[in-house]
Amino acid sequence: MWRLLGRKVLHLIPVLFLVTLATTAMPDMLKLGDSSATPVAPKITMDMKPEDIKKLEHEYGYDKPLLERYGTWVKDAVTGDFGTSMATDQPVIDGIKERYPVTLELALAALIIALGVAVPLGVWAAAKAGRIPDKVLGGVSSGLLAVPPFVSAILLVYLFSVPGVISPVFPNLSTDLGTANFIDGLEYLWLPAIVLALAEIPQFQRLLRSDMLGTLQEDYILTARSKGLSAPYVLFRHALRPSSFSLITISGLTLGRLIGGTVIVEFYFGIPGLGQSIVNAINAKDIPTVQGTVVVIAVGYVVLNALVDIGYMLIDPRVRAR
Amino acid sequence: MDRNKDASASDVPLLEVEDLKVHLNTPRGTLKAVDGVSFRIGNGQTLGLVGESGSGKSMLVRSLMGISPSIAKISGSVKLSGAELVGIPRKQARAVWGNRVAMVFQDPMTSLNPVVRIDRQLTESMREHLDMSRADARTRAVDLLKLVGIPEPEKRAKQYPHQLSGGMRQRVTIAMALACDPDLLIADEATTALDVTVQRQILDLLQEIQADRGMGMILVSHDLGVVAGRTDEIAVMYAGRMVEHSPTQDLFAHRRHRYTEALLAAVPRLDVPKDQRPRPIPGSPPDLVTFKGGCAFAARCTAADDVCRTERPVMTANGNPRHLSACHHPVAVGGETEAAEVEGAVKTAEVEEAVKAAEAEDTEATDVSEAPETSEAADSTAEVEEAEEAAEVEEADAPEPVETSETSEAAEAGDAADEADDEAEAEAEDAKPSLSKEVPA
Numbered sequence: 001m002w003r004l005l006g007r008k009v010l011h012l013i014p015v016l017f018l019v020t021l022a023t024t025a026m027p028d029m030l031k032l033g034d035s036s037a038t039p040v041a042p043k044i045t046m047d048m049k050p051e052d053i054k055k056l057e058h059e060y061g062y063d064k065p066l067l068e069r070y071g072t073w074v075k076d077a078v079t080g081d082f083g084t085s086m087a088t089d090q091p092v093i094d095g096i097k098e099r100y101p102v103t104l105e106l107a108l109a110a111l112i113i114a115l116g117v118a119v120p121l122g123v124w125a126a127a128k129a130g131r132i133p134d135k136v137l138g139g140v141s142s143g144l145l146a147v148p149p150f151v152s153a154i155l156l157v158y159l160f161s162v163p164g165v166i167s168p169v170f171p172n173l174s175t176d177l178g179t180a181n182f183i184d185g186l187e188y189l190w191l192p193a194i195v196l197a198l199a200e201i202p203q204f205q206r207l208l209r210s211d212m213l214g215t216l217q218e219d220y221i222l223t224a225r226s227k228g229l230s231a232p233y234v235l236f237r238h239a240l241r242p243s244s245f246s247l248i249t250i251s252g253l254t255l256g257r258l259i260g261g262t263v264i265v266e267f268y269f270g271i272p273g274l275g276q277s278i279v280n281a282i283n284a285k286d287i288p289t290v291q292g293t294v295v296v297i298a299v300g301y302v303v304l305n306a307l308v309d310i311g312y313m314l315i316d317p318r319v320r321a322r
Numbered sequence: 323m324d325r326n327k328d329a330s331a332s333d334v335p336l337l338e339v340e341d342l343k344v345h346l347n348t349p350r351g352t353l354k355a356v357d358g359v360s361f362r363i364g365n366g367q368t369l370g371l372v373g374e375s376g377s378g379k380s381m382l383v384r385s386l387m388g389i390s391p392s393i394a395k396i397s398g399s400v401k402l403s404g405a406e407l408v409g410i411p412r413k414q415a416r417a418v419w420g421n422r423v424a425m426v427f428q429d430p431m432t433s434l435n436p437v438v439r440i441d442r443q444l445t446e447s448m449r450e451h452l453d454m455s456r457a458d459a460r461t462r463a464v465d466l467l468k469l470v471g472i473p474e475p476e477k478r479a480k481q482y483p484h485q486l487s488g489g490m491r492q493r494v495t496i497a498m499a500l501a502c503d504p505d506l507l508i509a510d511e512a513t514t515a516l517d518v519t520v521q522r523q524i525l526d527l528l529q530e531i532q533a534d535r536g537m538g539m540i541l542v543s544h545d546l547g548v549v550a551g552r553t554d555e556i557a558v559m560y561a562g563r564m565v566e567h568s569p570t571q572d573l574f575a576h577r578r579h580r581y582t583e584a585l586l587a588a589v590p591r592l593d594v595p596k597d598q599r600p601r602p603i604p605g606s607p608p609d610l611v612t613f614k615g616g617c618a619f620a621a622r623c624t625a626a627d628d629v630c631r632t633e634r635p636v637m638t639a640n641g642n643p644r645h646l647s648a649c650h651h652p653v654a655v656g657g658e659t660e661a662a663e664v665e666g667a668v669k670t671a672e673v674e675e676a677v678k679a680a681e682a683e684d685t686e687a688t689d690v691s692e693a694p695e696t697s698e699a700a701d702s703t704a705e706v707e708e709a710e711e712a713a714e715v716e717e718a719d720a721p722e723p724v725e726t727s728e729t730s731e732a733a734e735a736g737d738a739a740d741e742a743d744d745e746a747e748a749e750a751e752d753a754k755p756s757l758s759k760e761v762p763a
Contacts, residue, residue, distance in 0.1 A: 219432040223495070226387045226427075227420030227447040237446075241437045316437055317482040 004313075008306040012299075019298040020077070023291040024070045027062055038062075041285040042086040073291075082292030087284040092292035095277060100296060103266075103273035106189050107258035110196035111251060118201045119247075122208030123235050126243075129213055137209075141202035153195045153268045160191060192269045196262060200254055207250060211243040218242075241315050248315070252308035256301040334404040335362040336538040337386075337506055342398035342408075344378070344385045351611045355381040357562040358398070360637075363506070366536040368529075370549030370570065372585070373559035376607055379542050382559070383508045388412075388419050403505070421451035424499035426528075428511040430491035434483035440467075440494055441479035447501045466497040470527060489520035496527065506538040507531075513548065525552060546589055550574065558582050561607050561618035564637065568645035578640060578647035580626075581619045617650065625651045 027039035038044070040056045048056075057063050061072065076083065082092035125134045186193075215221065216239055224238045263275035274293055281289035313320045344356035356378040363369050373379045385396050386407070400407040402422060407415060424447075427433035435443060444466060445459035454462070460479070467475035470493040483491055492512065499507055509528055513521040529552050532539045541549050549556055549570070556573045558566040558581065566579040577583055587601045605622040617623070620630040627650075635648040 219427060219429060220435040222384075222389050223425075223427055223433045223498075224435065224446075225389050225419075226425045227450070227498070227501075228388075228416040228418065229420070229446060229450055230416065233446075233450075238435050238438065242435070318436060318484050 004309065004319075005306065008309055012302045012306075015298065015302050016295070020074065020291075020295055021070060023294050024073055025066055026287055026291065028066055039285075039287045040086065077295070082295070083288035085281075085286055085289045087281070087286040087289070092288050095289065096274070096292055096296050099272055099274045099277050102189075102271060103259055103262060103275060104300075105186075106193055106196070106262060106266075106271065106273060107255055109186060109189055109193035110200065110258055110262075111255050113193055113197035114200040114204055114254075115247075115251065117197070118204030119208060119240075121201075122205045122247075123212060123240060125205065125209040126212035126216060126239075127231065127235055129209075134209075137205065141205050144198060145202045147198070149195050149199050150264050150268065152198050153192070153265060156191060156195055189271070192262075192265045192271060195265055196258060204247060204250065208243060208247050211246055212239055215239045215243040244315060245312065248308055248311045252304045252311075256304045259300050260297040335401075336365045336367070336403060337363040338399075338401040338404075339386075340399040340401075342382065342385065342400060343396070344381050344390060345395045345397075346391065347393045347395065348611065353611045354562050354613075355394070355610065356385065357610075359559070359562075359564050361557055361564065361567060363538045363540065365505070365538060366532075367555070368532060368539040368541060368553045370553035370556040371540055371542045371559065372544065372546055372549055372556060374544055374585075374607065376561075376610075377559040378562040378610075379559050380510055381562075383425070383510055383540060383542055386423060386508065387425050388415055417451065420447045420504075421502045422504055423506045423508065424502065424504040425508040425510060426492070426495050426499050426512040429515040430488055430495050431515065433495055434491055436483055438482075439479070440481055440483065440486075443483075444479070444494070444498055444501055447498070451502045462501070463497075466500055467494070469500070469531070470494070470497045472497075488516055489523065492516060492520070492524050493527070496524070496531070500531065500535075503535070504537060506540070508540045508542065510542045511544070512541075514543070514545070521548075528552075546585060558585070561613065562610055563618065563648070564646075565619070565649070566645075566647040567637065568642075568647070572642060572645050576642075576645065578645070578652035579619075579649045580623045580651065580653065581649075582647075583653050584622070617648075627651070 030037040030039065038053055038057060039062045040053065040060055043056055044053060054063070061069060064072075073083070080093055082096070084090065085092055085095065088095075121137055125137045128134045212235075221234060221239055224234045229238075259274065260278075261275060262271075262273060263279050265271070266273045266276040267279070274297065278290060278293045278297075280286075281293065339362070340360050342356055342359045343354070346353040346355050359378075359382060361369065371379045371383070381390065381394075384390050385394065386400060390396060396408055398408060402418060407418060434440075441460055441463050444463035445454075445456070448454045448459040448462060449456070452459075464475045464479055467478055472478050472490060472493050478486065478490075478494075483494070486494065496512075507528070512528065513524050516524060525548065528539070528541075531537070541553055543549050546556075553570050556566075556568060556570050557564055558573075558579065560581050566573065566577065566582045568576075573582065574586075577586065581603075584601075584603045588603055590600045591598075603622055608618050608621065615634055616632050617626070617630045617635050620626040623630065629650050633650070635650050637646040637648045639646050640652060
């Protein structure tokens, strides 16, 4: 088991190497496309001459060759220094520290809501396969699949912003969220989390339903039923675990995707998360911020995948033995 | 042997099945998997339920356990100690399943949940039916594992099924079935998936436990040899109906139905000359969706005439009131096969022979079948010799490979012969490569 985990950690190394190298090479790639492009764009003012720009690039070290810049960046990064934002002159790491928890909380809340709804529905649909509940659920999930988050966000806000029913749909997130703890944060994040969850529920539910249908054909389910156990007990205590391998994989991937890609929802609800910050940084051509954020997201993704593997081990004793 | 206890000793039989029908609603039409079967089992009695694949024997016992497929419609009457089970609310029926009636399944490799520890699989029915505390149930689970001959039961209880061998797993499923002290134990082909050596241990264990607890038992098998020496009565099923039902000794001594006769002729035997090979039953059972009227076996029967093809025979007692058969042209009284002979002719018994032979050669060898508690490691020396002996014995009597036999559609009785053949080949390879040259052409 530990060897398997160790292998997963080793996988981190090539992934991180490629991601960081690629982000360090971004200025060079910019220049390939447009020779007048410069990594110091946010600092340029109207009255600057080309020599001034060159001087600025030298100041930030962009005139050095790629590998040298990469070495410097890695040396700083391991001490937690991702450089300084071109746009705000703040250390990149500070921005990430402030925004990562917000995004992580939003993504986790969305995942938990999605699983909390999809698991019982998936089990129910499998138990009633081919009958009315299954068909209704199938129809509803097809419908949900067709609704993108920016549509459901607008609809839900409209529904919940009835005056007097739910108070602040748009709190002043940028000032409050950074300091709020997880529970307090939920007060602001529940609606965006539902919006994100709605998009995931249909695929979770369908995946679990089809895996569960397979499991219910197994002999050990007959054994369990022949013991006179109740149907819910057989479904949840015997059939659910062996049916959830794909669901765990997809959950891990989904969480990774949510962390990097909740841009639309973050923008719509004004949530100061990573997605919003990376889009802002790209718009502002703020390369150090993009670089730092991408690396953090990549690390998160790989770590999540390792966690998924641990999840397999918890669920299937046969994996543990390997 | 106290085998022929009178079923009417107690007023109410343990299990009374009356005109039981299990009809499946398939897209092609109604499949009459079980079509009007009646029988009784007295307390402490064993019924052997015999038939080839698709004869409805599994469907029959599954309907007793509430695990029929959802497309099944069950009608008729099943009374357990006088209480009706068919048509009662599911909640009431659940109190019977796993509690008063329990089942051991065919394949222990698939009938245990791979991701649930042995002890939960053992304790859950006790917690459900006997309202036991977790600690009490655990203690009992360990006791049960000890009872079925599993070494280090405390350790095993904490393990997962994949950490146990096939024979050990089948012992676990037996322990599971015994968890609530059932009145009736159903063993559905419980040894078919096991090694020949382990088969016998498991059958002995079942018999021993049944005798100790005075349980009723249904031993379902396609193999007459498995049920021959271990049952009070035998019921032969064919195409969803019962064709012959009789006390075990009487069935072998005076079999009446032509199908039973054919089944017996298909069993490989040790005690007959080599040239008298097992005879497969030609053809295959009828399609149970389209089959109408007449005797279901008529198409494969050598004695069939127009009456057989048009009139459905009913179960009648022909002389002996406890020996019923449904045949228009029963076999003349005086069939000479004895149960013991048949028992001595099949795989399980071959092992016995092999063990005896091994003992004769090496008196130190452990007798596996007599000592189920012995750990597997301790048996290994005996097993090698058994394998060799069994290979030789079966080699000598191995039937022709099915490809060269006249019938391509081998019935399961024929399959039994094939299996013996396959095993003989496999074991011969393991033991002595030179033997394989002697495979009959």
